[in-house]
Amino acid sequence: MNFNKKNLEDAVSENIISLEQSEKLIEFLNKQPNATPKFDFTHVLYYIGGMIAIGAMTLFMNLGWESFGGIGILFISLFYGAVGLKLTNIFKSKGLAIPAGICGTFVIALTPLAVYGLQHALGVWPDESVYREYHRYIKWHWLYMELSTLAVGAIIAWKYKYPFLIMPIAVTLWYLTMDVAVMINGGDYSWELRKLVSMYTGLLMIALAFWVDIRSHNKADYSFWIYLFGVIAFWGGMSLQHSDSELSKFIYFSINIFMIFAGVLIVRRVFVVFGAIGCSGYIGHLASNIFKDSWLFPITLTLLGLFVIYLGVLWQKNESLITTKARSFLPVALRELLESKHA
Known part of the structure; x- marks a missing residue:
């Protein structure tokens, strides 16, 4: 049950708690790290920043990245992933659950890009499609990217246990079923x-x-x-x-x-x-x-x-x-x- 300062003031007026107790409780609660998402300016900034970073490497990825080639895309993705994990651990150690969860989610969201780069580097990419189409079209060969994302997501969610980490896993499950259905149906879109x-x-x-x-x-x-x-x-x-x-x-x-x-x-x-x-x-x-x-x-x-x-x-x-x-x-x-x- 959520309560606010007005609830505490009402409790004081009903002599349930004293004014001094209510002030100490408010002071104590204000010092606690915010582990639960809520609609305030700090959390809005957290999520805006996180979604910009995640969107940059997923929905808003442009064709310019194709010039790096498979090896380049793979190593850049791994570097970004390492930075994301480092930030996750730093925020976790400081008790900042929301930014820690967002950074962990960023790492999961990078997985399809890394797998895409690896497949290109190994020369096993099957057609002329590019990564930016992953979030727009249904294709059977996205399966490797999706299964890898689910695996990485499960590991990170198990290790860090932040609710926001489930978001890319849920999206990927949706993508996966679409692609599997089309593959089973012989490519019928x-x-x-x-x-x-x-x-x-x-x-x-x-x-x-x-x-x-x-x-x-x-x-x-x-x-x-x-x-x-x-x-x-x-x-x-x-x-x-x-x-x-x-x-x-x-x-x-x-x-x-x-x-x-x-x-x-x-x-x-x-x-x-x-x-x-x-x-x-x-x-x-x-x-x-x-x-x-x-x-x-x-x-x-x-x-x-x-x-x-x-x-x-x-x-x-x-x-x-x-x-x-x-x-x-x-x-x-x-x-x-x-x-x-x-x-």
């Missing part, structure tokens, strides 16, 4: 295939994230990035499916409703956000196509909205009783996860 693979990959990533969440909820949020890219992959692939069946569209709406409730239950906003977007899209479809000439439709929606608000009031009154009873039927591990989320 059809849009329909990509949508299906994205949807089922997303489901697998969500399941993985949930497992990680249960295992590590009392340590750190290692599942955040897997949830994020899993939901994006699943929801994106599902939303891009085409169907003329109103039943299919209603099932899509129902899945989005379920995502909202699941997101609230496990306190994952990404489910709520994408679920809400999906529900809005379905209601827009009803308004634009099914009930476009009906004067009753807006009135019905208004009444439905007011009913949902009323349900919220009832839930607030009985939340503790309902929650306690419902959780009593759950497995211990899941119950502990939910209790930690709502503590």
